[in-house]
Amino acid sequence: MQDILKQIALCVEKGKIAREFPHPAELAGQDGVYELAKKALDAGISPNEILSEGLIAGMNKVGELFQAGDVFLPDVLVSARALSMGMMHLKPYFHSGAVKHKGKVVIGTVQGDLHDIGKRVVSMFFEGGGWNVIDIGVNIPAQKFLDAVAEHSPQAVALSALLTTTMVNMEHITSMIKTAQPGVKVVIGGAPVTQSFADRIGADCYSPDPQGALEFLNKRCS
């Protein structure tokens, strides 16, 4: 039983989506996450175990390698695609409540900034880590973040900015969230953001990479 979970984790790590995909070369012709997750369910393994010991375990490994600079964005994207194939089989169990997310996180790019790629990559890591991600888009004003917090009751809000001229908007948004919902953690990131900036504006977490932000969510919010 453990073998198939380890195999799922390995396939997520290596980006082996399904048997029909030739990538990666060393796993060509073998089952991928799509087939293995179904086989695991058919073998009576619980959806929770498939999620935590297979899919999330594999994505965590990718996150660690990415954080260390040993793999690059294409590896992450293919792993996220492989993970989503496994998630397809688990969807009914999420709907029935048999499998639960670790929590909810609202994510958006701050007002004045249309950049969305970084946010999408971070969202993939959060989803791959077992979080329910509510992506509210780009150029989001403070009030819209507050509305999303009121609607979804997340454990955390993640703010993204690409530019020095737009990251300043994080301060106002953080302040409003902290005033309205002091228990909600604020995570910030983006090219110009630094730890000292996060400290100054009262954000709970800054991470230069998605894995660091995910580790914060897992430790402090779930």
Add this chain to the structure above:
Amino acid sequence: MTSREVLTAIVKDKLCPERMGLHESFWQDTQQEWEKQGLPAGINMLDYFNLDVREIQGSLFRTTSLPIDDEVVDEDEQTVIKVNGWGAKFREWKNKPGVPEHISFDLTYEDIWKKKYRDNLLGLDLRRFPDLQKLKENYCAGMATDRFCVYYQLIIFEIMRKAMGDLVLLEAMYLSPRWIHDFCDVVTNHIIMHLEYIIREVGKPDGIWLYEDMGYTKAPFVSPALYKEFIFPYHRRVADFIHSYDLPFIMHSCGRIRPLLPHLVDAGIDGLQALEAKAGQHVVEMAEATGNKIAFMGNLDIRAFESNDPKVLEAEIVPKLKAVREKRIPYVFFSDHSIPKSVKLETYRYALDLHKKYGRY
């Protein structure tokens, strides 16, 4: 020495002439803001600040599959939604610069590439040149000055990003490698064919400056191995073409591209520009890694400019210029970014004073 002589020595010959080069780019609203701070109205920033490089014309030819300009399909008070000649939809600001939001891409599979987009790129297409007569006039006007005149154009990786978006592109390197090679091959031939036409019909500049944003703050978008497999052969082909005219090949890339540096040198680039400091890159370390085989332009941290604090600016610029001088690095003084309006005019003037004082070899 004239600007042309200084830049030619630095970028083409990799020498250290009497002074370091000087250039800059500015966001489109910076000049307007600086006019409120005392900059004479309507001046040419290049001439006013005596910068070395003159852009003959940006975006020489349309590189989208359909040879059309972006079309506005929707708008609100602040933004417009446009569709480009790849069928990609993106949102950008109406009245300020910024990175666009990628909304959707049509080119998501190899079959779509083959059926809709590939064949449009196979031949020379004069509709791709927006205004050849104006280009000729700009060329003649530029070459009559002492500036180092360049053609600007975006190329392979950047074209792929605009065509299929980052996510499809980066996944496809693993999942559809044949498609990516074919795309790069077709686009490289297309670029060379159209550049060749311009050089023949308009004239030979002093250098060719090509845009390839290949990194973000933490890392290159692709690993050195993927770069070597998918992009390197085509950069090499472009470099060989440029060198066949005895011209230098300057490459712009934002983000951290330090891990790609050995391959970029092998590909044949002559100058590398931007060298973002906040991405953990330092001009001296990069120059030492290449044995001064290429010229470097930039690496002056925009955050120091934006502090508008003379001491912070000095701490960023002076040690770098001293090290560049000491190590004899062929170098052009340039921020690691474009100058936004948050940088005050007096700050930029002070940066130029520092170049004047410390920018001699």
